[in-house]
Amino acid sequence: MRRIEIFDTTLRDGEQTAGVNLHLHEKLEIARALEQFGVDVIEAGFPASSPEELRAVQAIAEIVRGASVAALARSHPNDIDQAWEALKKAEQPRIHVFIATSPIHMEHKLRLSPEAVIERAVEGVRRAKRYVSDVEWSAEDATRSDWDFLVRIIAEVIKEGATVINLPDTVGYTQPKEYAAMFRYVLERVPGIEKVKLSAHCHDDLGLAVANSLSAVEAGVVQIEGTINGIGERAGNAALEEITMALKIRQDHYQAETGIKTEHTARVSKLVSKLTGIPVPPNKAVVGANAFAHESGIHQDGVLKNALTYEIISPEMVGLTSNRIVLGKHSGRHAFREKLRELGMAVASEEELDRLFQAFKALTGKKKEITDDDLLALFVDLSAPDQKYELVSLQCAFGFGLIPTTTVALRLPSGEVRTESATGEGSVESVYKAIERAVGVPVTLEDYRIQSTTGGPDALAEVYVKVAYQGLTSRGRGVDNDVVVASAKAYVDALNRIALRLPGVGGEVPVAGAADQGRPAGRSIDSGVVLG
Ligand code: KIV
Ligand code: ZN
Numbered sequence: 001m002r003r004i005e006i007f008d009t010t011l012r013d014g015e016q017t018a019g020v021n022l023h024l025h026e027k028l029e030i031a032r033a034l035e036q037f038g039v040d041v042i043e044a045g046f047p048a049s050s051p052e053e054l055r056a057v058q059a060i061a062e063i064v065r066g067a068s069v070a071a072l073a074r075s076h077p078n079d080i081d082q083a084w085e086a087l088k089k090a091e092q093p094r095i096h097v098f099i100a101t102s103p104i105h106m107e108h109k110l111r112l113s114p115e116a117v118i119e120r121a122v123e124g125v126r127r128a129k130r131y132v133s134d135v136e137w138s139a140e141d142a143t144r145s146d147w148d149f150l151v152r153i154i155a156e157v158i159k160e161g162a163t164v165i166n167l168p169d170t171v172g173y174t175q176p177k178e179y180a181a182m183f184r185y186v187l188e189r190v191p192g193i194e195k196v197k198l199s200a201h202c203h204d205d206l207g208l209a210v211a212n213s214l215s216a217v218e219a220g221v222v223q224i225e226g227t228i229n230g231i232g233e234r235a236g237n238a239a240l241e242e243i244t245m246a247l248k249i250r251q252d253h254y255q256a257e258t259g260i261k262t263e264h265t266a267r268v269s270k271l272v273s274k275l276t277g278i279p280v281p282p283n284k285a286v287v288g289a290n291a292f293a294h295e296s297g298i299h300q301d302g303v304l305k306n307a308l309t310y311e312i313i314s315p316e317m318v319g320l321t322s323n324r325i326v327l328g329k330h331s332g333r334h335a336f337r338e339k340l341r342e343l344g345m346a347v348a349s350e351e352e353l354d355r356l357f358q359a360f361k362a363l364t365g366k367k368k369e370i371t372d373d374d375l376l377a378l379f380v381d382l383s384a385p386d387q388k389y390e391l392v393s394l395q396c397a398f399g400f401g402l403i404p405t406t407t408v409a410l411r412l413p414s415g416e417v418r419t420e421s422a423t424g425e426g427s428v429e430s431v432y433k434a435i436e437r438a439v440g441v442p443v444t445l446e447d448y449r450i451q452s453t454t455g456g457p458d459a460l461a462e463v464y465v466k467v468a469y470q471g472l473t474s475r476g477r478g479v480d481n482d483v484v485v486a487s488a489k490a491y492v493d494a495l496n497r498i499a500l501r502l503p504g505v506g507g508e509v510p511v512a513g514a515a516d517q518g519r520p521a522g523r524s525i526d527s528g529v530v531l532g
Contacts, residue, residue: 002256004217004247005040006240007199007225010272011060012043012072013237014227017278019466019473021497024056025348026275026380030228031060032346033268035067038261039240040223041094046072047086048079052501057086061093068092070136075099075124084131094164095128097121098138101145101153118153125160135162138201142167143174147182151189158192164223165196169212172205172235176215183219199223202238204230209238214246217254228272229280229287241265241286241318249312265318267344267376274380277464277475279449286318326372329364333357343372345379366481367458377453377460381479381489388413388499389439391492396484398427406430408488410438413499428487435491443495444468450483463490467498474498 011027014020022030027044034042042064047054061069069090073079075097087093099121100110106117121137128135137157139150154165167186169179179200187193200216200223202209213224230239244260251257269287273280282289292315302309315321326339336357340347347353359378364370390411398404404427409419420437424430428448436443447466452459463478463486474497478489 001251002222004221004254004256004258005197005223006038006244006258006260007041007043007070007201007223008034008037008039008227008240009043009201009225009237010034010227010231011056012045013225013233014231014272014276015045016233017231017236017276018233019475020231020276020278021474021501022275023497023500024052024059027056028059028063028348029346029380030268030272030275031064033264033271033344034228035064036261036344037264037268038259039067040259041068041070043070043072043096043225045086048073048076048082054082054086057083058089061087061090065091068094068134070094070096072096072098073124073128075120077123077127080124080127080131083128087132092134093132094134094136095132096136096138096166097124097128098140098166099124100140101150102141103146104144105141114149118156121153122156122160125157125162129161133161133163136164136166136199137162138166138168140168141170143169143179143182144171147185150182151186154186154190155192158190158196163196164199165193166199166201166223166225168201168225169203169209170201172203172209174202174208174212176208176211179212180215180219183216183221187220197222199225200238201225203232204235204237207235209236210242210246213238213243214254217247217256229269229278229284231272231276231278239285241269245286245313245318248317262317263319264344266320270373270376271380274376274462274477277466277477279451279464286313292320326375327360327364327370328368329361331364336360339375340379343375345375363460363481367460369456371454373453374460377462377479381477387496389492389495391488392417394431394485394488396427396431398430404430406434408434408438410435410492412438427484431484431488432491435488435495439469439495441470443491445491446473448487450486453479461486463487465490465494467491467494469495469498472498472501 011030015022031042044057044060045053047057057071071083071086073083073095083095099117100106106112106114125135125137198221200213200221202212224243226238226240226243228240230236244258247254247256247258248262266287280287299310303311392409392411394408396406403423405423407421409417411417418438420434422430422433422437424433432445446468449464451462453462460479460481461483466473466475474494476490476494476497478486478493480486480489
C-alpha cells in the first residue's frame with residue numbers, strides 16, 4: 001500500500017478566490033481544522049505578497065503541530081527570505097519555490113530565456129536550502145511546457161536539494177492520460193528522481209482537476225495538492241474531499257492510502273464554506289447537501305432494505321451524524337466548552353469563550369433547541385476584534401402596502417457614530433441604502449444569498465453578500481435570528497474585510513490601483529500579476 005501525502009492549499013491558492021479575504025482568526029481556525037482532518041502539509045500563504053500575509057503565515061506556523069507548514073515564494077531572493085521569516089517557528093517548515101516553465105510564460109511573462117529560467121530555478125532552490133531542508137519546487141504551467149525541458153530543469157533543482165517536485169496544471173488544460181504520461185516521462189528520465197517526492201497540483205478549468213489528480217496517483221505521484229470544496233480562483237483547484245474519498249472508497253483500485261480522517265470531512269467543508277462565503281452546491285460530490293439524499297421511490301426502497309444498494313459512502317464516513325440537539329438554556333459554561341471541544345471548535349482564549357458563551361446564552365432566549373449547526377454558525381460569526389465599521393443600531397419599518405424605511409447607526413473608523421435613514425423597494429434595500437449613506441461612498445451589492453441554519457421558524461438566518469467598494473470586491477456574512485439584522489451584519493462585515501486591507505479607509509480615501517478582486521494590487525498569483 002503506497003502512502004499518498006495530502007497538501008492543502010486552501011489558505012493560499014484557495015484564498016485567491018475573487019472576493020475572499022479571511023481574517024487572521026479565521027485562517028487560524030481553518031488551519032486547526034485541517035490539522036484535525038489529517039493533511040500532511042498546510043500551505044499557509046505567500047508571505048512576500050503583503051506584511052499581513054507574512055504575519056498570518058507566522059501565526060499559523062506557530063500553532064500547527066503534526067503537519068508541515070509551507071510558504072510560497074517566487075524564485076526571488078526577497079520572496080524566499082520572507083518565506084523563511086514567516087516559517088521560523090514552524091515545527092516542520094517547507095519553502096515552496098516556483099517558476100514558470102512553459103514557452104508562453106517564459107517568453108511573455110518572465111521575458112527570460114529557458115537557460116535563464118534554469119539558472120533562476122537553481123538559485124531559488126539553493127537559497128531556500130540555506131534555511132530549510134524541505135524545499136518544494138514547482139514548474140508553473142508544467143502541462144504546457146516542453147517535457148524534455150522539464151526533465152532538464154528538474155534534474156538541476158534536484159541536484160540543489162529540492163525534496164518535492166510539483167508539476168502543476170496551472171490553467172486546467174491537461175487530460176487525465178496526458179497528465180499521467182507526463183509524470184511517467186519524467187520518472188523514467190530524470191536522474192535522481194527516486195530521491196524526491198513527485199507532486200500533482202490541478203486546476204479545474206475543464207472540470208478535470210480531481211480526475212487528473214487521481215490519474216497522477218496511478219502514474220506514481222506521491223503528493224496531491226488541492227483545496228477544501230475545490231475553492232480557488234477561476235474554476236478552482238482539485239477538491240481534496242473528493243480525492244481523499246476516492247482513494248478511500250477505491251483503495252482496491254489505487255492500492256494507496258492517506259492519513260486523512262474522513263470523519264472530519266463535513267465539518268472542515270462547512271467551516272471553509274461559511275468562513276469564505278462560498279456555498280457548496282447541493283449536488284457536490286461527498287459534501288453537498290444532497291449527497292446522501294435518496295429521492296426516488298426505487299432508491300428509497302433499496303436503501304431501506306440495504307444502504308449499500310445505492311450508497312457507496314455512508315454519512316458517518318464523512319462525519320454526518322444527525323444534527324443533534326446539543327445544549328439548552330440551562331447548560332453551563334463547562335458543558336458549553338466541552339461541546340465545542342467535541343465538535344472540534346478550538347477557542348483561542350477565555351475572552352473568546354466568554355463572547356461565544358454570551359452569544360449562545362442570548363440565542364437560547366430566542367431559540368428552544370440549539371443544534372451543532374447553530375453552534376457552528378455562532379462560532380464563525382464571532383466578529384473580528386479589529387472591526388473598523390460597527391453596526392450600533394438598526395430600526396426598520398415595513399409592511400404590506402408601506403414603503404420600507406430604515407434608520408441605522410454605524411460606528412465609522414474615525415470613532416464617529418453616524419445615523420442615516422433611507423427608504424427602498426424592500427426592507428433589505430432600505431437597510432443597505434442607509435448603511436451606504438452612513439459610509440459616505442458608493443457601495444454596490446453584487447450578490448446576496450440567504451439560508452437558514454436548520455429548519456423551523458426559529459432557525460438562525462445566515463446571509464452572505466458580495467459587495468464592490470472603492471474598486472474592490474469583498475464577501476461578508478451575518479448571522480441573526482432576524483433576516484433584516486443578519487443582512488445588515490453581512491453588509492458591514494464585507495465593508496470591514498475591505499477596510500482592513502485599505503489604509504486610510506473610512507477617511508474616504510479612494511485607493512488607486514488596488515482593483516484586483518479584493519486584495520492589494522499585485523496580490524493575485526495565478527493571474528500572473530506578480531509572477532516573474
Ligand atoms: O497553479 C499553480 O501553478 C500554482 C503554483 C504557484 C504552484 O499554484
Ligand atoms: Zn495553483
